[in-house]
Amino acid sequence: MIRFLFKGLIRDKHRSLLPLIVVALGVMLTVVFHSWLTGVISDSIEYNARFTTGHVKVMTMAYADNLDQMPNDLALLNADSLTVALKKQFPGMEWVERIHFAGLVDVPDRSGETRAQGNTIGFGIDLFTPGSAEIDRMNIRKSVVEGRLPKQNGEILISNELASDMKLKPGDTISLISSTMYGEMAIYNFTVAGTVVFGTSFLDRGTIIADIADVRQALNMEGASGEILGLSQKGYFDKNEATEIAAAFNRNYNKPADEFSPVMKTLMEQNNLGALVDYSSVILTVLVAVFLLAMSIVLWNAGLLGGLRRYGEFGMRLAIGEEKGHVYKTMIYESLLIGTFGSLAGVALGMVFAWYFQHYGLNLKGMMQNATIIMPTVFKARITPVTWFIGFIPGILSTLIGTMLSGIGIYKRQTAQLFKELEA
Amino acid sequence: MDSGHLITIQHLKKHFAMGAGKFTALNGIDLTFDKGEFTGIIGPSGSGKTTLLNIIGSLDVPSEGKAIVMGKSVGDLGAREAAMLRKTKLGFIFQSYNLLQVHTVYENVEFPLLLLGIDAATRKQMVKDALEWVGLTDKTSSRPAQLSGGECQRVAIARAMVKKPEIVLADEPTANLDAANSHHILQTMEKLNHEFRTTFIFATHDEKVIGYIRRKIFLEDGKVAKDELITKS
Numbered sequence A: 001m002i003r004f005l006f007k008g009l010i011r012d013k014h015r016s017l018l019p020l021i022v023v024a025l026g027v028m029l030t031v032v033f034h035s036w037l038t039g040v041i042s043d044s045i046e047y048n049a050r051f052t053t054g055h056v057k058v059m060t061m062a063y064a065d066n067l068d069q070m071p072n073d074l075a076l077l078n079a080d081s082l083t084v085a086l087k088k089q090f091p092g093m094e095w096v097e098r099i100h101f102a103g104l105v106d107v108p109d110r111s112g113e114t115r116a117q118g119n120t121i122g123f124g125i126d127l128f129t130p131g132s133a134e135i136d137r138m139n140i141r142k143s144v145v146e147g148r149l150p151k152q153n154g155e156i157l158i159s160n161e162l163a164s165d166m167k168l169k170p171g172d173t174i175s176l177i178s179s180t181m182y183g184e185m186a187i188y189n190f191t192v193a194g195t196v197v198f199g200t201s202f203l204d205r206g207t208i209i210a211d212i213a214d215v216r217q218a219l220n221m222e223g224a225s226g227e228i229l230g231l232s233q234k235g236y237f238d239k240n241e242a243t244e245i246a247a248a249f250n251r252n253y254n255k256p257a258d259e260f261s262p263v264m265k266t267l268m269e270q271n272n273l274g275a276l277v278d279y280s281s282v283i284l285t286v287l288v289a290v291f292l293l294a295m296s297i298v299l300w301n302a303g304l305l306g307g308l309r310r311y312g313e314f315g316m317r318l319a320i321g322e323e324k325g326h327v328y329k330t331m332i333y334e335s336l337l338i339g340t341f342g343s344l345a346g347v348a349l350g351m352v353f354a355w356y357f358q359h360y361g362l363n364l365k366g367m368m369q370n371a372t373i374i375m376p377t378v379f380k381a382r383i384t385p386v387t388w389f390i391g392f393i394p395g396i397l398s399t400l401i402g403t404m405l406s407g408i409g410i411y412k413r414q415t416a417q418l419f420k421e422l423e424a
Numbered sequence B: 001m002d003s004g005h006l007i008t009i010q011h012l013k014k015h016f017a018m019g020a021g022k023f024t025a026l027n028g029i030d031l032t033f034d035k036g037e038f039t040g041i042i043g044p045s046g047s048g049k050t051t052l053l054n055i056i057g058s059l060d061v062p063s064e065g066k067a068i069v070m071g072k073s074v075g076d077l078g079a080r081e082a083a084m085l086r087k088t089k090l091g092f093i094f095q096s097y098n099l100l101q102v103h104t105v106y107e108n109v110e111f112p113l114l115l116l117g118i119d120a121a122t123r124k125q126m127v128k129d130a131l132e133w134v135g136l137t138d139k140t141s142s143r144p145a146q147l148s149g150g151e152c153q154r155v156a157i158a159r160a161m162v163k164k165p166e167i168v169l170a171d172e173p174t175a176n177l178d179a180a181n182s183h184h185i186l187q188t189m190e191k192l193n194h195e196f197r198t199t200f201i202f203a204t205h206d207e208k209v210i211g212y213i214r215r216k217i218f219l220e221d222g223k224v225a226k227d228e229l230i231t232k233s
């Protein structure tokens, strides 16, 4: 019977072509949008992870509770040895120490008096260790607009905006005024090696980037770090992986009674990113639902038109002794065949586009000028295992729903009536 | 209630809703049919021929009275049982052939056997036989669009006969055919009627058909006006 239906489908273009095209197009769009949204959302998450949250982050509990204040007096004292232990215990992640600090940038004039001052938020990262991935992780190389990357200790990068406000040029000297780990005032001189624009106002207002060793010296933090970031070797945030590692770490290291004991938090527990992660699955579900609905309606109507053409055939089949339920069932089988082949075609087509967007992305820099959250400016698609099958959900369900709705006509009509129509 | 006849029709009436009132298409029919008959229901347009044939074929139900086909009362059958009766015991031939246009001659004839769940090898033999009866063995892989009207109607006869039903109901089978083709298919059906003792009931007003049938039932305004047997030499 299936073979019989299959032949009918292949030979009757009216029966197969329009639904196939609808399914293939809908599935293709589902795949493209799904991969693209997945890419955009996970890139945003990844962007946050690389700059501030890591996929997981180790801090002292007290530091974690006052994260906005960048309270380096609550930093991890034994950060170096803890990093070594983390690398050993969780080799699936890259572990990097960072010091995140707030302070004032003071620009002296020739006589040493303050010429200009500005607030800054600083990153102390590993700039100089050979093999350190931090420069590329934060996309610094491509963000330098004036001058160059720091080459030696004492050199820093500064936001282009802050630099121009304070009329700073590469080669100028600035003083960082902050407080040491022990609460004393810290003053430390740096040379500006270059200026940077990241394309996100959050980072472009007043950031300085210095080597972590210099920051330790400036803030009197030998061997200590505010944060240890863990970033998955996979290159993207894997919720399960991060959750498992954090749980394992906290079992071993975290002592709830000791506020200076280390705690590991996943990206979900920082900066409201959990909401973004959860939100993303809602968006993707809505996307699939919208396509499902739209395609179902189109196929329902296509099915009604196609059904009208076939009332003669159905009447004849009923006369020959086929049951109404069986006629209906064969229509469903036909729709499943169309749904399957249409979906296959749609996934294949969609994957081509998804692959293109994964590689080349869509540059929305112009639209992102005023963004206040940390977001990338090139929107790239991401193909995940889900991309391969997500299209089948609207592809097959919509043909099924469309056919079930349009086929109700068969049930409503009296057998004799269908039979009459075949006499006409 | 079984009178020993293949088909028994008692006090059969059929009304159709017509606006506020009703229209009576069959107005008290009493008839019996026996195995092996080659019978025509003859009458002018609107006399109720198709309506009567549809009720015998369990495609429609009586409004009053009874139609008992092979021991089953058509009005009391559920949709399933009616379909089962049509599938196993009845064959239909239509004025407009009603072949599946996208399927070949072979597949059209095979279709009733697929519904009966007959295995592939048996199916093949049965289709081959049926196409031999109607003389279409050389057209098995043609599509209906490539055939003449007469050939299409022969395919329809093969489709109706392939499962060797007890009764074949043919509603104006020659209406779309020229004289030569009409004679050809009538001879084919006559031959099958002799060979398998299949009961044929025609609805017609075609003189050519009337020349072949052995019993004429004249219908007028939903009533049997005359019922005569023709004994041929």
Ligand SMILES: Nc1ncnc2c1ncn2[C@@H]1O[C@H](COP(=O)(O)OP(=O)(O)OP(=O)(O)O)[C@@H](O)[C@H]1O
Binding pocket: B016, B017, B023, B024, B025, B043, B044, B045, B046, B047, B048, B049, B050, B051, B052, B203
């Ligand atoms: N579903 C229906 N609803 C209303 N009236 C109907 C219906 N079916 C048939 N009729 C009426 O019943 C009468 C008999 O119809 P039927 O089709 O049986 O005639 P017929 O003898 O087959 O005519 P013809 O030779 O034109 O095919 C006609 O007047 C027709 O209009």
Ligand SMILES: [Mg+2]
Binding pocket: B049, B050, B051, B171, B203
């Ligand atoms: Mg008629």
